[in-house]
Amino acid sequence: MPELPEVEALAEFLRQQARGCVLAGVEVGEISVLKTFDPPPSALLGLEVSGVARHGKFLDLEADGLHLVFHLARGGWLRWYDEAPAAPARPGKGPLALRVRLDCAGGEDPDAAGSPGFDLTEAGTKKRLAVYVVRSPDQVPGIASLGPDPLDDSFDLAALAAILAGSRQQVKGLLREQSVIAGVGNAYSDEVLHAARLSPFAIAGRLDDEQVERLYTAMREVLIGAVAAASGRPAKELKDAKRAGMRVHGRAGQPCPVCGDTVREVSFADSSLQYCPTCQTGGKPLADRRLSRLLK
Numbered sequence: 001m002p003e004l005p006e007v008e009a010l011a012e013f014l015r016q017q018a019r020g021c022v023l024a025g026v027e028v029g030e031i032s033v034l035k036t037f038d039p040p041p042s043a044l045l046g047l048e049v050s051g052v053a054r055h056g057k058f059l060d061l062e063a064d065g066l067h068l069v070f071h072l073a074r075g076g077w078l079r080w081y082d083e084a085p086a087a088p089a090r091p092g093k094g095p096l097a098l099r100v101r102l103d104c105a106g107g108e109d110p111d112a113a114g115s116p117g118f119d120l121t122e123a124g125t126k127k128r129l130a131v132y133v134v135r136s137p138d139q140v141p142g143i144a145s146l147g148p149d150p151l152d153d154s155f156d157l158a159a160l161a162a163i164l165a166g167s168r169q170q171v172k173g174l175l176r177e178q179s180v181i182a183g184v185g186n187a188y189s190d191e192v193l194h195a196a197r198l199s200p201f202a203i204a205g206r207l208d209d210e211q212v213e214r215l216y217t218a219m220r221e222v223l224i225g226a227v228a229a230a231s232g233r234p235a236k237e238l239k240d241a242k243r244a245g246m247r248v249h250g251r252a253g254q255p256c257p258v259c260g261d262t263v264r265e266v267s268f269a270d271s272s273l274q275y276c277p278t279c280q281t282g283g284k285p286l287a288d289r290r291l292s293r294l295l296k
């Protein structure tokens with residue numbers, strides 16, 4: 001799933017490619033991904049893209065007071081075309097959820113003049129990708145309820161301390177909650193906790209001042225580093241760049257790049273987390289219910 005750094009890089013990429021272009025086509029390939037009906041997607045046609053913003057993991061194309069907002073969810077992705085396919089998108093069984101066509105003839109970049117565009121795609125029959133056409137991004141429920149953005153200037157140590165204070169939640173779960181902190185998901189929460197040398201199961205409200213400070217520093221460093229690594233890359237390279245930058249996430253069984261211990265995993269019904277016992281849990285492996293059940 002693309003998280004804050006990849007979505008930020010996609011926003012930057014779209015800003016460079018699409019700003020000043022006119023929306024020439026918005027074709028729905030899978031009707032269930034469209035979460036709004038008024039204004040209809042056709043209301044966007046002929047409008048010029050004036051900006052591209054990120055809200056948490058949401059992307060927001062602004063065009064003359066209307067917003068085309070989308071969330072790529074777990075398996076969704078954006079595929080950019082310098083020259084969009086001629087065939088119109090039709091509802092069907094394929095991965096295509098939405099096709100956007102741009103007319104960049106009058107755009108800011110004369111080299112980009114042509115008919116580029118992008119597809120939002122998601123494999124599988126059940127699409128979780130979500131598209132909204134709204135007059136204000138706040139009309140998207142997931143944006144209206146977003147917590148502070150960890151890259152925002154106002155997100156300082158005191159802001160994080162206030163979020164953690166009194167919480168009985170495990171810090172791993174809390175970091176992923178979009179209404180608490182915007183943009184961090186399963187992958188970067190693993191990375192942040194590894195950099196902060198904290199157990200994913202630590203109770204947020206019980207972290208001491210020094211641990212909170214480590215968590216804050218780690219969050220900023222990991223996310224700023226990942227944004228820098230993703231920045232300037234075309235959409236198609238972002239997935240690999242994300243994977244390559246991970247130290248523990250998705251690396252169970254491999255050596256921790258900090259201490260050499262073996263990265264371990266805890267599995268849940270629909271996700272898993274990875275961590276380094278030496279760096280994060282005093283050398284003790286965390287209980288993995290699924291694994292212990294299998295071993296019985």
Ligand SMILES: [Zn+2]
Pocket residue numbers: 256257258259260261276277278279280
């Ligand atoms: Zn380690």
